[in-house]
Amino acid sequence: MDIEQKQAEMIDHFMKQASSLKGSAITPLVLEATSNPSLFAFSEILAVPSVTELEGTENATLLDTLRLFAHGTWSDYKGNMARLPQLVPDQILKLKQLTVLTLAESNKVLPYDQLMQELDVTNVRELEDFLINECMYSGIVRGKLDQLRRCFEVQFAAGRDLRPGQLGNMLHTLSDWLTTSDNLLVSIQEKIKWADTMSEADKKHQKDVEDRVEEVKKTLSLKVS
Amino acid sequence: MASSSSSGLTFKLHPLVMVNISDHYTRVKSQMNPPGGDSAAVKAPAPPPRVYGCVIGVQRGRTVEIFNSFELLYDSATDSLDRAFLLKKQELYKKVFPNFYVLGWYSTGSDAEESDMHIHKALMDINESPVYVLLNPAINHAQKDLPVTIYESEMHVIDGIPQLIFVNSSYTIETVEAERISVDHVAHLKPSDGGSAATQLAAHLTSIHSAIKMLNSRIRVLHHYLVAMQKGEIPYENSLLRQVSSLLRRLPAIESEKFQDDFLMEYSDTLLITYLAMFTNCSSTMNELVEKFNTAYDRHSRRGGRTAFI
Numbered sequence: 001m002d003i004e005q006k007q008a009e010m011i012d013h014f015m016k017q018a019s020s021l022k023g024s025a026i027t028p029l030v031l032e033a034t035s036n037p038s039l040f041a042f043s044e045i046l047a048v049p050s051v052t053e054l055e056g057t058e059n060a061t062l063l064d065t066l067r068l069f070a071h072g073t074w075s076d077y078k079g080n081m082a083r084l085p086q087l088v089p090d091q092i093l094k095l096k097q098l099t100v101l102t103l104a105e106s107n108k109v110l111p112y113d114q115l116m117q118e119l120d121v122t123n124v125r126e127l128e129d130f131l132i133n134e135c136m137y138s139g140i141v142r143g144k145l146d147q148l149r150r151c152f153e154v155q156f157a158a159g160r161d162l163r164p165g166q167l168g169n170m171l172h173t174l175s176d177w178l179t180t181s182d183n184l185l186v187s188i189q190e191k192i193k194w195a196d197t198m199s200e201a202d203k204k205h206q207k208d209v210e211d212r213v214e215e216v217k218k219t220l221s222l223k224v225s
Numbered sequence: 226m227a228s229s230s231s232s233g234l235t236f237k238l239h240p241l242v243m244v245n246i247s248d249h250y251t252r253v254k255s256q257m258n259p260p261g262g263d264s265a266a267v268k269a270p271a272p273p274p275r276v277y278g279c280v281i282g283v284q285r286g287r288t289v290e291i292f293n294s295f296e297l298l299y300d301s302a303t304d305s306l307d308r309a310f311l312l313k314k315q316e317l318y319k320k321v322f323p324n325f326y327v328l329g330w331y332s333t334g335s336d337a338e339e340s341d342m343h344i345h346k347a348l349m350d351i352n353e354s355p356v357y358v359l360l361n362p363a364i365n366h367a368q369k370d371l372p373v374t375i376y377e378s379e380m381h382v383i384d385g386i387p388q389l390i391f392v393n394s395s396y397t398i399e400t401v402e403a404e405r406i407s408v409d410h411v412a413h414l415k416p417s418d419g420g421s422a423a424t425q426l427a428a429h430l431t432s433i434h435s436a437i438k439m440l441n442s443r444i445r446v447l448h449h450y451l452v453a454m455q456k457g458e459i460p461y462e463n464s465l466l467r468q469v470s471s472l473l474r475r476l477p478a479i480e481s482e483k484f485q486d487d488f489l490m491e492y493s494d495t496l497l498i499t500y501l502a503m504f505t506n507c508s509s510t511m512n513e514l515v516e517k518f519n520t521a522y523d524r525h526s527r528r529g530g531r532t533a534f535i
Contacts, residue, residue, distance in 0.1 A: 004464045004467065004468055007464075008464065011464075041463065041464065041467060043463045044463055047463075104474065105470075105474055108474075109481065155475070156471065156475060157471055157474055158467070158471050159466070159467030159468055159469070159470040159471035159474075160467065160470070161463065161467065162463070162466050162467070162470060166470065167451065167454070167455055167466070168455070170451060170466075170469060170470060170473055171448070171451050171452060171455065173473050173476065174444060174447060174448045174451065174473070175448060177444055177476065178441065178444055178445060178448060181437055181440065181441045181444070182441065184437060185434060185437055185438060185441065188430050188433060188434045188437070189434065191430055192426075192427050192430045192431060192434070195423045195426045195427045195430070196423065196427060198423060199422075199423030199424065202423075
């Protein structure tokens with residue numbers, strides 16, 4: 001949540017700049033936005049009309065780069081290196097961070113091997129350094145590194161920009177969550193009722209036993225006397 | 226009389242103050258009813274008494290933090306508070322809490338009244354802008370938030386005459402750890418003798434139930450919001466959507482093999498212990514029964530002509 005606050009100012013800044021510029025003037029802006037160390041959200045910039053106009057023009061690669069940063073990963077970039085412009089080291093770093101975020105989307109436990117493959121890192125030390133310095137200290141990810149089992153357990157990962165279909169998935173997840181908690185509430189109530197009924201039955205049983213003991217005592221005392 | 230405040234002060238109220246005020250009110254109210262009650266006399270419902278007192282705390286810059294309160298006697302004849310007592314109490318509190326100042330006063334009732342302004346003005350020589358904390362003792366189950374309102378006095382021009390009127394101010398609740406523990410304790414109200422196992426279980430389950438219910442209602446709000454966004458009624462707000470997606474990714478909260486193993490192990494441990502305890506109980510009851518049987522049908526006493534058993 002704090003990441004969103006940190007980014008909010010920058011997003012506003014870039015949006016204002018983007019709406020005033022047009023055409024190829026946007027190139028340095030895109031470069032700046034994608035290399036900025038604290039900016040991870042690009043869908044607002046993508047929504048600015050002067051940026052969407054770039055579709056189909058000779059600067060369409062700019063739009064593609066922005067889209068790559070919004071939704072794609074490092075492997076996407078490697079696959080499409082021919083079409084997309086060369087990235088500067090800052091952008092490469094940013095893209096790798098975003099890749100980690102995407103990976104965290106699917107699993108909570110990320111094995112080192114998968115991470116090393118996705119990020120093009122060869123040894124564990126480098127991977128851990130990258131995770132600690134770039135991802136955890138910048139606050140986009142929170143989690144625990146398990147070196148013995150060679151995996152990274154993610155507790156919290158900042159959100160990336162939404163793909164168009166993701167909203168449906170999110171709604172689905174939310175409604176599932178709601179149904180589960182509703183069912184849980186119902187079963188808790190039943191358990192409470194069960195506990196109450198059981199204690200009632202127990203008290204009744206105790207009372208019955210005591211009554212019978214009293215009865216027998218009376219009959220015995222009558223017999224004796 | 227009350228509009229919204231414009232002074233820009235932020236108020237922080239401690240729960241101790243509210244507990245003190247309600248305690249004062251309850252005591253006075255219960256002492257008013259004649260103890261034992263006269264069944265012959267018609268108990269006319271007396272108007273709820275108004276209690277008065279002083280609130281003390283700290284004012285740092287624009288933040289006013291109300292820590293504690295004490296009671297004051299209200300003299301309805303002269304329509305003023307007991308001055309000497311107030312000063313004495315203030316001195317005593319100063320010795321214990323040197324930082325605390327008299328920040329204002331409190332009373333109970335449903336709404337601020339004209340007569341309150343007199344008391345307010347009287348206090349203005351101790352603190353140039355006192356606060357007035359009003360507690361509404363009527364219990365309203367439908368109301369979700371606290372029946373406490375904080376009023377400040379402001380100079381407004383009404384009908385050409387500058388007058389002091391009360392204006393409503395918002396406040397937040399601030400707790401120290403000790404206060405939080407005591408409020409939590411009161412809120413749960415476990416049966417004092419520990420109750421039977423069933424009542425403890427029911428109390429525990431009830432607290433879990435209310436916690437999950439709150440979570441449920443908040444998620445429902447999110448759900449409605451997203452549905453509306455999808456239908457297009459609300460424009461897309463990307464930052465919020467990102468936060469929601471990161472939240473949803475935290476589910477399922479725990480789902481690893483190790484958790485299952487540990488959980489099932491603890492579950493079977495608990496069941497085993499319950500089983501063992503039950504066994505012990507059963508065998509001791511059985512032992513008692515056998516003893517009683519032996520005593521009743523002992524071979525030495527052939528009173529009933531019964532044959533001996535072992």
